[in-house]
Amino acid sequence: MFDGLAEAAAALGKAFDPPRLEQVVEALVPAIVFKPAGPEGPVAEGSQIGGTPDVPAGFVWPRPTPLADARELTGRANAEMGQEMLAHIEMGLPYAFVAQVDLGEAAKLGDVAANLPSDGRLLFFYDFPTGPWNTGTRSARVIWDTSPTGNLSQATVPDDLAAAARSELDELGDLRPDGKGGTNYGAPRRPMTLAATWRLPHPAALESEELLSSGTADKDGEAETFREDYEEALEAHHDGYTRELWRRQQLLGSPQPEQDDPRLEAVVVSKFGVQHLSREVWKERYPAIKAEAAEWTLLLQLDVGDWMQAEFVEGTVYFVIRKDDLQERHFERVVAVYQQT
Template identity: 30%
Template structure:
């Protein structure tokens, strides 16, 4: 296969996101990482019942506020028109346990909210949200770009079998076309920078109730095969968050990992952000 010819039609638009100290207080509704989320009146802070890495008892724990984005600004960088054109898109995640997303019971460990049509103002942190999970406020710098898929996603999109030899030619073509693999990149939309394996099939199978913490022995092979290619079209990357560092602060997921918020395209277009699913991958 000539990957230099095949890759360009598979490309998708992305919105690259960099976080930096704001230098001043950000107005309500600004795109940002951390700080207090801007929410409408009556907002109920999301919680998730879980143990933590420290082995503490399972109990409802407030999710940490990760980031929010001004949809009007995103619309300027979203030529496909996938995201809302107005309002505020906000992301939360339970940092004490950092669930991976391979268990249906992980539902609720991460939440996405779309606030539209109501005034928003900074929320107070819940009293039981640990200080370490009250993240520092950083301004979001947004820019548009184009993404080529990773090898596994490209093969699934083409319903093409994986081969080790093809990967070598794929990687060469990707570099020649200018689609570099960044060391660190947070983004909305586009294709994910995969650390381990394709995630769309995982999202589809978990959504069907399968636990995928082992070797997927509970999933019939014929079902995996039937869902493999459609999953990469049905499930879209909504937000990828890489390590965030500023001054003495660093937020890392696992060992040099990333978290990925996925959503079915039909749910994205219908603004059903409550159906987003989180996956964590690391080295």
């Protein structure tokens, strides 16, 4: 992560010779990151991760659309997890709230936020118990709320969602002796500030392909050495899987995949109506899928462990959207993709 291109060039110049340095700097991608709010305190109706959203009177907390065939979804998991998912689905619980983005704050960052609305808030919700097995639009809800800030107050968690959170904490028992941290149904509120940054694209992200494929003739192992140096630079500058997990919470920019670029999965679900393609079909259709994935963009990247503020929690949720849908503000078309290593 770098505050500017000059800073990036100076820092990366220690790792790369001039010809490669120019390529690496040109590959940097602008993004917005969430930083924990400083001692000056949170901003009312500002950006936050976890907690509950700031909403107008009459706000209805969203719930996933009922499934026509819940057992088809639960059958994607093992038997034990499938039973847990089925119980969750039958309760008809609301989504968990994950993040609030103050769009006015984002707009002040300049060009990096140009594709977002400049007023209101984006409210992000996700269904953690089923989402990992259900890439698509049902697992998430993104609401663009433009209510005047003077009319907002913190939402009250729905009773059934709060009860589910308490039940999960009880089940965790000795794993959470202090009772702190979140659950699949909610997480602690953390006020955040938004900051513009430049990031090295992850090797699995589409944005890195041209950089990492340049010079593939590999004279005397040069390409392999460059890739090793690049991955070391990722870790050194907090663009890999950093221990400071808040650095993985990101708005726009290039995703940091735990597997393949999540936009590829979004295309598969949207175009073919399935979670996964066979190896043969994937190989045959990959060029077209990759080309179509370039028409999608990351909206929000959420590190689940950091959101939940709990140990031994893995995974990342990527909220992705077609670029034209973002331009036309069709946030109901966001596709959520879950990955973990």
